Structure formats: C-alpha cells, structure tokens
Amino acid sequence: YEQAMKEQALRNLTHKQSRNKIGQRQLNLIKQTNSKMHSVLQMKELNLSKMYSQILNKEFLKQLFTSILGNNEISILNLSGALNTANFDDVNFKLLLTYIKSNTSIEELDISKCNINYKDFNQIVDAMFQNSKTNNDDFKMSRLIFNNNNIIPYNDYFQVNSNVMRDFNTSLQNLMTKFNALRILSFKQCSLDNNFLKQITQWLPYTSVKEIDLSFNDSHYGGSINDDDILELIRKLTDNKSNKSNTGNTIVINFRDNFNIGIDEINNTNAITIQNVTIIVNDETIKK
Numbered sequence: 001y002e003q004a005m006k007e008q009a010l011r012n013l014t015h016k017q018s019r020n021k022i023g024q025r026q027l028n029l030i031k032q033t034n035s036k037m038h039s040v041l042q043m044k045e046l047n048l049s050k051m052y053s054q055i056l057n058k059e060f061l062k063q064l065f066t067s068i069l070g071n072n073e074i075s076i077l078n079l080s081g082a083l084n085t086a087n088f089d090d091v092n093f094k095l096l097l098t099y100i101k102s103n104t105s106i107e108e109l110d111i112s113k114c115n116i117n118y119k120d121f122n123q124i125v126d127a128m129f130q131n132s133k134t135n136n137d138d139f140k141m142s143r144l145i146f147n148n149n150n151i152i153p154y155n156d157y158f159q160v161n162s163n164v165m166r167d168f169n170t171s172l173q174n175l176m177t178k179f180n181a182l183r184i185l186s187f188k189q190c191s192l193d194n195n196f197l198k199q200i201t202q203w204l205p206y207t208s209v210k211e212i213d214l215s216f217n218d219s220h221y222g223g224s225i226n227d228d229d230i231l232e233l234i235r236k237l238t239d240n241k242s243n244k245s246n247t248g249n250t251i252v253i254n255f256r257d258n259f260n261i262g263i264d265e266i267n268n269t270n271a272i273t274i275q276n277v278t279i280i281v282n283d284e285t286i287k288k
Contacts, residue, residue: 044073044074044075044076045074045075045076045077045078046068046074046076046077046078047076047078048064048078048079048080048082049078049079049080049081049082049110051082053084056082056087057086057087058086058087058089058091058092060087061083061087061088061092061095062091062092062095065092065095065096065099066095068099069095069098069099069102070102071103071105072103072104072105073105074103074105074106075105075106075107075108075140076106076107076108076110077106077108077109077110078108078110079109079110079111079112079114080110080111080112080113080114080145080147081112081113081114082114083111083114083115084114084115085115088114088115093120093123097123097124097127098127100124100127100128100131101127101130101131101134102131102134103131104131104135104138104139104140105140106140106141107140107141107142107143108141108142108143108144108145109141109143109144109145110143110145110147111124111145111146111149112145112146112147112148112149113147113148113149114149115149115150116146116149116151117149117150117151117152117153118151118152118164118165118168119164121146121151121168121171122167122168122171125171125172125174125175126171126174128141128175128179129174129178132178132179139179139181140181141179141181141182142181142182142183142184143182143183143184144175144182144184144185144186145184145186146186146187146190147186147187147188147189147190147213148188148189148190149190150190150191151187151190151191151192152165152168152190152191152192152196152219153191169199172199172200172203173199173202173203176200176203176204176206176207176209177203177206177207179208180208181208182207182208182209183208183209183210183211184209184210184211184212185209185211185212185213186212186213187212187213187214187217188213188214188215188216188217188254189215189216189217190217191217191218191219192214192217192219192225193217193218193219193225194225194226194229196217197214197225197229197230197233198229198232200212200214200233201229201232201233201236204233204236204237204251205236205237205239209251210251210252211251211252211253211254212251212252212253212254213253213254214253214254214255215254215255215280225255230255230279233253234274234277234279237251237275237276237277238274238275238276238277251276251277251278252278252280253277253278253279253280254280255279255280
C-alpha cells in the first residue's frame with residue numbers, strides 16, 4: 001500500500017511538472033510573438049481557452065491586452081473560460097473594451113464562461129457600436145459567442161423593469177439591428193427565459209443574423225423558454241412584411257442543448273423548417 005501511494009504521488013508530481021512546462025511554453029510563445037512595440041504580429045487567432053489558470057493572472061492579461069491594442073491581424077479572439085473574478089478586474093476589462101472599440105480585423109469574439117453579466121454585456125455592445133460608427137465598412141464582427149454566462153444573475157431577476165435592465169434591452173436591440181456584418185449570435189446556457197426571448201422576437205426580423213443559439217436556457221424564476229413564445233417568434237420571422245432577413249437564406253434558431261447550430265449540421269429529426277426559418281427544438285415541441 002505504501003509503495004502504491006508513493007508511486008501515485010510520483011505520477012501526480014510528474015503530471016504537474018509536465019503541465020507547468022506546457023503552460024510556460026504557451027507563455028513563451030506569446031512573448032516571442034510580441035514586438036518591441038508590444039504588438040502581436042502574424043497571429044490570426046488568439047486562443048486563451050486552453051491555457052492553464054496559473055498563467056492567466058491579472059498581470060499576464062494586462063500585458064496581453066496591452067500588446068494587442070492597435071493590432072489588426074487577429075481575426076478570432078477566443079477568451080472562453082479564461083476570464084474570471086480573480087483575474088478579470090476593471091483595468092483588464094477596460095483594456096478589452098478599448099481593443100473592441102478600435103480593432104478592424106476581428107471577425108469572431110468568444111467570451112463564453114467569463115462571468116459576463118448584463119452590465120458587462122451593455123459595455124461590450126457599446127464598444128462594438130463605437131467601433132462600427134468609427135470604422136464604418138471596416139467593421140467585420142460576424143460571430144459573437146456569449147455561451148455559459150449568467151447574463152441576468154439570480155439576485156437581479158426582479159430588476160427587469162429597472163433602468164439597468166432597460167439599458168440591457170436597448171443594448172440587445174442595438175446588437176440585433178445595428179451590425180450588418182453579424183451572422184452568428186450564441187447565448188447558449190445563459191439562464192435566460194421568455195422575457196429575453198420576447199426581446200429577441202422584437203428585433204430578430206430586423207437583423208442580419210442567420211444563426212442564433214438559445215439552447216439550454218432556464219432561469220431560476222422564469223423557467224425555460226416555452227413553446228408559445230417559440231411559435232410567436234416563428235410568426236414574426238415568416239412575416240414577409242417585416243422580415244429584413246427574408247432574402248432566401250435560412251435563419252437557424254437552436255432551442256436545444258444537444259445540437260450545434262449551422263445549416264450543414266442539421267441532420268436530426270428534431271429540426272422544423274417553415275419557409276426561411278429552421279427551428280431546432282425538442283420532441284414535445286414537434287408534437288405541438
């Protein structure tokens with residue numbers, strides 16, 4: 001038994017040392033790609049989602065976000081799971097907002113699993129809006145991923161009619177209607193309910209979004225998105241009089257947890273297509 005425990009401890013130590021070496025190599029790689037002017041060069045995708053947490057401290061993020069300011073090479077910025085309450089302070093958030101305001105090459109921003117609430121959401125959308133106004137046709141953001149964020153926190157649910165929540169709805173309206181480049185929008189598992197869906201229903205017909213993921217949403221008080229509101233959304237989207245997106249291209253909306261959005265990925269029996277709208281739903285909705 002003692003021998004087995006010693007061997008297990010040795011394996012754990014070896015694994016930890018190996019993991020630290022990998023993390024250090026990732027850090028060195030990013031450092032090597034920084035020029036004297038602190039710009040990340042020739043990097044099309046910056047992915048922090050696979051970096052170890054011990055590397056992603058406040059100082060590292062500060063150096064990283066500072067280094068990419070003014071860089072117009074990065075087209076994909078993946079921050080999924082990289083930002084948390086321990087490392088994502090006000091300084092780093094402002095640096096990220098500055099980057100979003102000024103960058104003209106970014107096409108995809110993935111900020112999933114980063115503790116983003118509705119106040120943060122408002123500021124991110126406002127930064128995009130400022131970028132769009134400044135850079136006009138150069139604004140390229142086409143994919144925006146907010147998955148696994150508790151956007152409307154449990155304690156704030158009853159503030160739906162407050163000024164802050166009205167600002168959130170305005171930000172949502174701007175996001176849905178002001179950005180002609182936006183094609184994919186994902187709010188998977190964000191503790192959203194029918195109040196959010198009703199806002200989406202108001203603006204989705206007037207947007208350029210072609211794929212939207214609302215799957216696996218269930219709030220503490222509002223419950224899960226219900227079939228009646230899904231049907232109302234379908235009615236809105238199939239109304240040719242008001243549907244800006246009705247250009248012959250299919251709009252894909254996902255209300256499930258187990259399927260990915262995307263025209264090429266619809267190969268299951270739980271997809272309903274009505275005119276230009278494909279809804280991925282569950283068996284009970286199919287019956288209704």
